[in-house]
Amino acid sequence: MDTTANSDADSRPPASRSWQRFRRSPSAWIGGGIVAVFVVIAWLAPWITPYSIRQTSSADRIAEPPSREHLLGTDQLGKDVLTRVMYGSRLSLLAGVISISLAIALGTPIGAVAGYFGGRVDSLLMRGIDVALAFPSVLIALLVAASLGASWWAVVIAVGLINVPVFARQVRATVLTVAQLDHVLASRAFGATWWHIVWRQILPSLTSPLTVLASLSLGTAILEVAGLSFLGLGGDLTVAEWGAMLTIAKTYWSSNVWLALGPGLAISLSVLGFNLLGDALRDALDPRSDASLL
Amino acid sequence: MIGYLVRRVLHALVTILVAVALVFIAVRAIPGNPLLARFGQHPDADEIARLRAENGWDRPVLVQLGQFLWQVGTTGDLGRSLARTNVNVTDELRKRIPATVELTLAALVLAIPLGIAAGIVAAVWRNRWPDRLGMFLALAGVSVPIFFLAICLREVVTFLPTSQRLPLTMSLEPLTGLLLVDSLLRGRPDVFVAAVRHLLLPAVVLATIPMSVVARITRSSLVDMLASDFIRTARAKGASLWRVVLRHALPTAAVPITNIAGLQIGLLLSGAVLTETVFDWPGLGRYLASAIIGDRDYVAIQACAIVIAVLFASLNLVLDLVYVWLDPRIRLQ
Numbered sequence: 001m002d003t004t005a006n007s008d009a010d011s012r013p014p015a016s017r018s019w020q021r022f023r024r025s026p027s028a029w030i031g032g033g034i035v036a037v038f039v040v041i042a043w044l045a046p047w048i049t050p051y052s053i054r055q056t057s058s059a060d061r062i063a064e065p066p067s068r069e070h071l072l073g074t075d076q077l078g079k080d081v082l083t084r085v086m087y088g089s090r091l092s093l094l095a096g097v098i099s100i101s102l103a104i105a106l107g108t109p110i111g112a113v114a115g116y117f118g119g120r121v122d123s124l125l126m127r128g129i130d131v132a133l134a135f136p137s138v139l140i141a142l143l144v145a146a147s148l149g150a151s152w153w154a155v156v157i158a159v160g161l162i163n164v165p166v167f168a169r170q171v172r173a174t175v176l177t178v179a180q181l182d183h184v185l186a187s188r189a190f191g192a193t194w195w196h197i198v199w200r201q202i203l204p205s206l207t208s209p210l211t212v213l214a215s216l217s218l219g220t221a222i223l224e225v226a227g228l229s230f231l232g233l234g235g236d237l238t239v240a241e242w243g244a245m246l247t248i249a250k251t252y253w254s255s256n257v258w259l260a261l262g263p264g265l266a267i268s269l270s271v272l273g274f275n276l277l278g279d280a281l282r283d284a285l286d287p288r289s290d291a292s293l294l
Numbered sequence: 295m296i297g298y299l300v301r302r303v304l305h306a307l308v309t310i311l312v313a314v315a316l317v318f319i320a321v322r323a324i325p326g327n328p329l330l331a332r333f334g335q336h337p338d339a340d341e342i343a344r345l346r347a348e349n350g351w352d353r354p355v356l357v358q359l360g361q362f363l364w365q366v367g368t369t370g371d372l373g374r375s376l377a378r379t380n381v382n383v384t385d386e387l388r389k390r391i392p393a394t395v396e397l398t399l400a401a402l403v404l405a406i407p408l409g410i411a412a413g414i415v416a417a418v419w420r421n422r423w424p425d426r427l428g429m430f431l432a433l434a435g436v437s438v439p440i441f442f443l444a445i446c447l448r449e450v451v452t453f454l455p456t457s458q459r460l461p462l463t464m465s466l467e468p469l470t471g472l473l474l475v476d477s478l479l480r481g482r483p484d485v486f487v488a489a490v491r492h493l494l495l496p497a498v499v500l501a502t503i504p505m506s507v508v509a510r511i512t513r514s515s516l517v518d519m520l521a522s523d524f525i526r527t528a529r530a531k532g533a534s535l536w537r538v539v540l541r542h543a544l545p546t547a548a549v550p551i552t553n554i555a556g557l558q559i560g561l562l563l564s565g566a567v568l569t570e571t572v573f574d575w576p577g578l579g580r581y582l583a584s585a586i587i588g589d590r591d592y593v594a595i596q597a598c599a600i601v602i603a604v605l606f607a608s609l610n611l612v613l614d615l616v617y618v619w620l621d622p623r624i625r626l627q
Contacts, residue, residue, distance in 0.1 A: 131313065133560075136560045137561075137564055138564035138579075139563075142567075142582070142587070143320045143586065146587060150587070219436075223439050226439055227439060227441065227564075227568055230568065230571075231567070231568070231571065231587060233587060250572070260442065263442075264439065268438040271436075271438075272433065272437040275433055276433065
């Protein structure tokens with residue numbers, strides 16, 4: 001992306017320039033399109049799936065390869081795989097959104113306090129964050145999920161917790177720069193309370209870095225949720241959830257290789273969508289970064 | 295330099311202690327009594343109480359932690375497995391750590407050079423088809439779940455073995471535990487070939503994410519470098535494109551690349567748990583997963599945690615020293 005050529009002549013406000021960059025980027029269109037399709041499928045699943053989620057075929061149609069009636073085949077109970085994959089987008093998107101919201105809700109205050117107050121508070125909090133980041137997240141996730149007992153919620157909370165340090169660091173870095181800007185210094189000179197400064201002047205400037213990070217992390221979170229439930233921490237394997245469906249596919253591998261295709265492709269595509277969208281957002285909001293991919 | 299080193303080592307030790315203490319307390323919060331599994335359907339309350347006392351679980355957690363650290367520190371004994379009676383965890387880990395180390399190193403040996411090469415190609419032919427193709431593959435590499443990739447590769451690549459480290463008919467008395475090294479040291483080329491064939495698929499699967507990440511960071515740091523004045527000067531003085539890329543730009547881009555490569559080590563272990571599960575690889579990751587999910591084997595879990603914490607802290611230490619070597623300014627900060 002060539003930003004140096006037209007930046008001098010461009011007098012439009014930065015937000016409108018960002019939006020224009022975003023609209024011109026193919027990553028934004030492809031990523032946004034993929035994400036939108038998954039959101040629509042998740043939303044309308046009960047009305048648009050070819051079969052009912054409960055419906056099983058007759059006994060002779062168990063674990064079939066793809067056919068005209070069953071585009072992705074049937075599973076070991078004779079259920080339509082496409083239907084289950086479409087329903088699975090509900091749980092997976094929800095898991096991603098909830099866990100990232102949890103990470104933002106916990107990470108933002110930690111990062112804001114560390115960045116704003118600095119000094120000892122900062123070094124203590126950041127030391128803790130560094131330990132957490134240095135430690136393999138899978139161990140933390142496995143322990144959290146196991147101590148909560150194997151369930152969907154346990155996996156979601158575990159994934160949320162391992163993402164807290166990522167958000168805390170980003171928020172701290174932004175707060176450190178913003179707190180030195182002129183308008184913040186000015187309102188501090190006028191006697192604004194720290195609460196007012198953080199809430200009204202610093203938090204709004206977090207929107208764009210957090211949007212980028214959240215979009216990129218949503219993809220990772222979906223991957224992590226699928227990975228943990230693939231390992232068996234999601235509890236109920238009969239639920240239409242992509243990771244659990246892949247575990248089943250592994251068990252019934254020898255009889256039907258097609259079982260893995262639907263959920264596997266669904267995870268890959270949705271994560272690809274969030275990654276493309278996140279990259280496009282980053283390019284649009286931070287013109288200095290050069291990471292355009294398509 | 296000495297002062298810096300001492301500070302870093304102390305920091306690493308504190309990290310290990312904190313991590314081990316947290317895991318030690320966390321495993322005791324996992325619901326379910328691991329001893330029950332031993333008794334089947336008719337647990338004997340007296341026997342369980344006796345075993346609890348024997349393991350010291352009737353004492354406060356902090357006392358247990360102190361005793362455990364003392365025991366590990368003085369004797370190196372990590373305790374006996376709860377799930378498989380009379381298996382010493384230290385012995386078990388001694389067999390499994392080399393398997394994971396071999397797999398992880400193989401993945402890194404694939405990922406780092408290939409990732410850097412792909413990043414260079416993408417940066418040099420920026421915004422042309424090699425760049426687009428490479429970066430699309432890199433993006434796909436971080437988007438496809440590695441267990442799905444593993445399942446697909448198992449199906450497509452039928453001429454390579456998909457489980458264990460060696461065929462059942464073959465065995466080798468371990469020296470280092472790394473089969474590739476041991477087989478050469480013992481002069482067994484047949485074992486070497488078999489080990490490579492077993493290692494190939496798991497290593498490729500585990501390498502995808504770090505390779506993609508290294509390719510992306512190499513491209514973006516090189517693109518920055520190639521736009522800078524000293525590169526233009528070097529080109530103007532007649533240095534060839536490849537000389538400029540390899541001798542001028544790449545060394546300057548080495549710090550961010552090492553930085554990112556270091557962060558991948560954490561991800562590699564997460565990947566190892568999944569990869570080892572799909573490929574029945576007898577390593578640390580699968581041991582840890584089954585200890586947590588299946589057996590709730592406290593002793594095995596805390597032992598794994600120690601090993602992982604030590605591995606991690608020492609690798610991070612080594613990486614920090616590499617940064618200082620690459621960029622002496624860091625030391626002074």
